Amino acid sequence: MLEVIRKRRSIRSYLADDVEEEKLKGILKAAMFSPSSRGGRAWEFIVVRNKATKSALSEATPYAFFVKDAPAAIVVCYDIDSGRRFKEDASICAEHIHLEAVNQGLGSCFVQVADAEGSHGSAEEYVKGLLGVPDRCRVQCIMPIGYPAEELPEHSDSEFDEAKIHCEKF
Numbered sequence: 001m002l003e004v005i006r007k008r009r010s011i012r013s014y015l016a017d018d019v020e021e022e023k024l025k026g027i028l029k030a031a032m033f034s035p036s037s038r039g040g041r042a043w044e045f046i047v048v049r050n051k052a053t054k055s056a057l058s059e060a061t062p063y064a065f066f067v068k069d070a071p072a073a074i075v076v077c078y079d080i081d082s083g084r085r086f087k088e089d090a091s092i093c094a095e096h097i098h099l100e101a102v103n104q105g106l107g108s109c110f111v112q113v114a115d116a117e118g119s120h121g122s123a124e125e126y127v128k129g130l131l132g133v134p135d136r137c138r139v140q141c142i143m144p145i146g147y148p149a150e151e152l153p154e155h156s157d158s159e160f161d162e163a164k165i166h167c168e169k170f
């Protein structure tokens with residue numbers, strides 16, 4: 001497990017090769033194996049492969065520009081009518097997505113949508129309008145998925161900082 005965690009980097013450049021349906025299904029399974037507040041499992045995922053839609057998603061914020069280059073993107077949403085603590089739940093889902101993507105030889109990156117702004121105004125409202133997300137749902141982030149076209153160094157033990165660990169009291 002630590003091996004995959006070490007390899008996980010935010011990948012923002014992707015090869016044109018398609019992501020296999022089976023791999024995507026495995027990644028969505030990992031998302032749905034996430035813990036959730038009171039076991040609410042209120043997540044909803046939108047898989048986007050359409051080029052024009054991905055291009056439009058890239059305009060959600062200034063930090064989403066590379067979404068258009070990924071063969072697939074998973075938009076992580078949350079139904080606030082049937083769940084709670086949605087930001088935490090959705091973010092954990094996103095991390096499961098990211099880690100299983102790495103496990104499958106793919107790359108991803110957490111692209112913030114909630115509470116973010118772009119040239120179209122609220123990124124969340126923009127994405128909701130674009131994808132027809134119902135009012136009862138919130139959008140947390142976009143997880144582009146693709147084979148990495150960049151190689152970033154793995155996380156290393158030099159990032160392990162003893163000073164951040166407090167024993168019994170801060």
Ligand SMILES: Cc1cc2nc3c(=O)[nH]c(=O)nc-3n(C[C@H](O)[C@H](O)[C@H](O)COP(=O)(O)O)c2cc1C
Pocket residue numbers: 008009010011012061063064109110111112
């Ligand atoms: C809550 C959150 C929001 C993020 N939003 C963005 C984003 O909108 N665009 C982006 O390119 N990266 C985003 N990132 C990725 C971070 O920039 C990245 O995780 C950080 O620089 C550490 O690099 P690493 O993931 O390669 O270890 C986000 C990460 C988190 C956890």
